[in-house]
Amino acid sequence: MDSKPQVFISYSWSSPEHEQWVVGLANDLGDSGVYVHLDKFDLREGHESIAFMERMVNDPNIKKVLLICDKAYAEKTNTRSGGVGTEAQIISPKIYAATDQNKFVAVLKERDSDGKPYLPTYYASRIYIDLSGQEDFAENFERLVRWINDKPLYQRKPIGERPAYLDEDPEISLGTTPIFRRAIEAIKGNKLSAGGALTEYFQIVATNFERLRIVRDPTKEWDEQFIDSLLPTISLRNELNQIFEVIAVYDTTGEFGAKIHRFFESLIPYFYTPARIGSYYDTDVDNFKFLGYEFFLHALAIFIAHERFDLCIRLLNDGYYFERNREFGLDRMVDFTIFNHEIKTLVNRDNRMQTRYLSPVGVFMKERLAGTGLSEVKLAQADFVAYLRGEVFSVENDSYVSWWPTMLASATSSHGAFEIFSRAQSKAYFDRIKGMFAVKKLDDLTPLLEAHKNTQRAPRFGYRTVSISSLIGVDKLATRD
Incomplete structure (x- = not known):
């Protein structure tokens, strides 16, 4: 079983159709990487069913127990009749004790004529997973698999630092x-x-x-x-x-x-x-x-x-x-x-x-x-855009750098082109961003790129020079239709 999660399914032998539905659910869970303990799989003639069930509920390796709730299951647990009633006598004290509220979950299979769920009395106030309808079965089945694996869809983000x-x-x-x-x-x-x-x-x-x-x-x-x-x-x-x-x-x-x-x-x-x-x-x-x-x-x-x-x-x-x-x-x-x-x-x-x-x-x-x-990268990208816009003007007028991009200190050529320039490999996307640099066509950037072949023109932080052509991705800029 390796590290696969183990679950036990408790249900009522309501009808052959219901039993087949439970077996189908167990197989679907198996296909989703869950090891299911079920009487249909694990018991043979002569085996003691009550002892099996009690062992399953108390086994520390079985972290999850599914209660398949239909009309018969609810009635038998409430009246403590039959095998399901015996199971209820073992399960209900554990639920009431709330020692591990995340071990048991009711899986709703059936509702009454008024649309109310069939649930045992001891479970009535708790959250259940509804598999009674086909329209949202897939979504709720995912909820069940997530619950079994302790991977809820909505999870709390890491708590940040106290705001300054x-x-x-x-x-x-x-x-x-x-x-x-x-x-x-x-x-x-x-x-x-x-x-x-x-x-x-x-x-x-x-x-x-x-x-x-x-x-x-x-x-x-x-x-x-x-x-x-x-x-x-x-x-x-x-x-x-x-x-x-x-x-x-x-x-x-x-x-x-x-x-x-x-x-x-x-x-x-x-x-x-x-x-x-x-x-x-x-x-x-x-x-x-x-x-x-x-x-x-x-x-x-x-x-x-x-x-x-x-x-x-x-x-x-x-x-x-x-x-x-x-x-x-x-x-x-x-x-x-x-x-x-x-x-x-x-x-x-x-x-x-x-x-x-x-x-x-x-x-x-x-x-x-x-x-x-x-992110720092988003801010560095904006700083680079402003720098390039200033450089287009400065190169045209043979003047000094007019915008010093402080956020580029951590930008290196190994990171490749910034996102908007990667997207601007598309000619249509380049046409959308070119106005930020006050150019009408790609060739209008040529004087800037030529000026930067002399690395003395490029921003320098310590002994490291920022590669303008790498951050632009100039070889691929506006090359795709």
Whole structure:
């Protein structure tokens, strides 16, 4: 029998047809890898049936007992008559004692004229498996096999770590939760108020962002203040991710894309020290810079995962208005790379703690992924997409790298192409994603690929250079109809 599960079947000899049904069930279970103990299989003339049954119920190797319930079985167990009644006297105390509630299960074979199940009185309040009808027999037979093997269809996922936001400072709150819930409900319900609720939510986030500004404490390490300031933002980041998820699924027209774009635009002033502050360090706003990068990258990753390339194209290709540039005589329209800044505080922290990470920002981003449903690979893919979009522009204009992909520190050529580029072996799929890179055809990527033949152009982490062509899978890109 090896390690095959063993079961004993208790039933009533109601009729030849019923006995044959029980034998058929035993054979079906045998075909599913279950060793069945049944009187029809195991007893011969002259054998003691009651002793056999008692041995089966008490055998520690038999972990499961099936009670095949039809009208005769229920009546005989309730009146304690015949062999089934004797079995009931042995089985019922064990069920009542609840020493092992997972050892016995009633398998319903028959119902009365009112549709009520025939069950022994001692079992009436317990869950049973219904094999009385043909329409759902296969589904419930699977339930039975799963029960025998202790492999239920629905199983509890591994318990994760305690959410970091539970340890947030309760005094730091952006007050977004009520309107967040209204926005989610309105978008899912396709309500006329959805657009207004979404706008209100984004405005509250952008306005109350100011509450996260750090006031330097000379008694503490600055990088520790930086880390502490970001703890309360995890719940906000998760709210935004839910908003992006719901829009990706329910906003099939793309009408909310402009609102997402304006939201990110509203965060840009926080990346720079306010004009009213005369004395400052250039790292004072690193927490805002980090959040802008994190929010943008998460949004891009979510939209790519849902293949909402229309929303990605808007984020990557539409310009962002920054009024303050007027003070410096600069163009007030900036591109998406405004969300990718060097976070010097994390670099300094890496040096202070001598952790020697290839990408301190990438490591910190990864540490904050718990509970988001996003993987490091999904985030790295989004970072790579943004990098390539920036590179198309940079190569065309003979300028430096405009987006530094911190999440690529752990990406190697041995992993092969990212998912969207693997899918883009299809010409039709490539046509769907090409707008993210602002190209009209595959050949438009040639200058970028030529520039990267010189590895000095490619992102480098320590002594390792990231292979752009490998992560694109360039040899197979757009090769299949």
